[in-house]
Amino acid sequence: MKTPHQLASRFREVILNGTWVANTNFKAQLSGTDYKTVTTALSDLNTIAVLAQHIRYYINGINQVFKGGPLAIKDKYSFDFPPITSQEQWENFLDTFWNDSEIFANYVEQLSEEQLQHYFTDEKYGTYYRNIDGMIEHSYYHLGQIVLIKKLISANKK
Template sequence: MTKSEQLANRFREVILNGTWIANTNFKNQLENTNWQLATIKVESLNTIAVLAQHIHYYIVGIKNVFINGKLEIRDKYSFNFPPIESQDQWEDFLNKFWNDTEELVQLIEKTPEEQWSKNFVDQKYGSYLRNIDGMIEHSYYHLGQIVLLKKLATYSF
């Protein structure tokens, strides 16, 4: 299996279908979560919806780099989203999340092996490999938060 295939599989696992590392994934946690539970505020913590949108924000930004070589996202905007106010809005967001993830996974799978050691847009961001590995780790970090928030929010709901 190539490095590209391995990275694509790891990324797909954390978002769409894996259980090896955390015994769950984003899709498993979010698909049967209604918009009210996803948007419940537990003290000063981010909501489940905001954390999911945060990860989606980075997926779209990284996907854009693979498509056109431009990094057009900024960390300072990575938690700024309009509120989700209905089940339809929540489901629309989730569909975009799954579709954008699958598109990025396909781009990762097709990446030539020599690309992984090249700079990700600029030297200050490190290599393509570092960024995809970082995104996988970042996703697991927030997945853990979502699992805990679901448990806390369920008691409030």
């Protein structure tokens, strides 16, 4: 399997359908959850909703680059989202998250081996490969947080 296909597969595993590394994925953890659970604040931890929005923020920002646009995302805004106040808003967000994730994976699959070695918008950001691999690692990091926060919320309900 070529590198772009391997990266796309790994990305889909963490977001949409895999269990190999973490025995779960974002879709498995977030689908079917109610908005009250995902917006429950525990101490000074980010909520599950904010963590999911944070990952989607970066996916969408990279998708804009794939479409030929500028890199417009900024770390300082990556946790700055309006609150989710209904189940409908949460479900709409999830639909957008899954759709943007599939778009991301499709873009990655279309890259050539050579394109993976090109700089991602600017030399200071490293290569496309580094950014895609970083997105996968970043997603696993926050997936782990989501799993733990869900367990803490569940334990606090008992």
